[in-house]
Amino acid sequence: MDSRFRGNDSLITRIMHFLITAGGTREYIDPVRFISNASSGKMGYALATAAINAGHKVTLITTIKNLELRIKNSKLKTVAVETAAQMFEAVKKHFSKCDCLIMTAAVSDYTPVKKSKTKIKKSKNGLVIKLKPTADILKWAGKHKKKGQAVVGFALEDRNLRKSAERKLKEKNLDMIIANKPAAIGAEENEVEIKTLKKSWLKTKKHSKKVVAEQIIRVVEDIYSPAPTG
Secondary structure: OOOOOOEOOOOOOOOEEEEEEEEEEOOOOOOOOOOOOOOOOHHHHHHHHHHOOOEEEEEEOOOOOOOOOOOOOOEEEEEEEEOHHHHHHHHHHHHOOOOEEEOEEEOOOEEOOOOOOOOOOOOOOOOOOOOOEEEOOHHHHHHHHOOOEEEEEEOOOOOOOHHHHHHHHHHHHOOEEEEOOHOOOOOEEOOOEEEEEEOOOEOOEEEEEEHHHHHHHHHHHHHHOOOOOO
């Protein structure tokens, strides 16, 4: 963590190094077809923007190529990945240097056991694709974090939102969980519920993802970057 400090109204907070992931991974079946999801990457990019604007450093690991990050700043580093395996390798490479990992990316839970080297031709027969689980990046980070590091996860749930999110918080040894619903995917606005280990649930109002991201960064600052004493 940087030894410098910045002023934010009456709040004094340490400059942090955030590692943020964004977008949905692509798990290829053949050279042109893949398994993915509808994640737009907007929340991850909004968090990166909010952290930079608050004076922090950011390493953004992203699968999104067509979403512009409107920040030209020496405190920002972007790492392009595509698959879950590539994202895992990137997180492992940069994790030790960060103060806080925010896993916003929608990482595929499964990937094909075997990728065809050539395009699979359409036929009258059915097609069976055997899948295997991908690495649990968030669980790995929770297991390998060091003292002073925070790991923040997202939980997208269509039912039992808080219960499922709290289970994820504990099982993956996280410091904070951000729960939201499927309606957030690709949307310009969002509302989230935030839970830390030591505090009760905090629910945000529906706002643009930019505003929600700013609120999330402030919560991380308040909890994991206390003002110096003495």
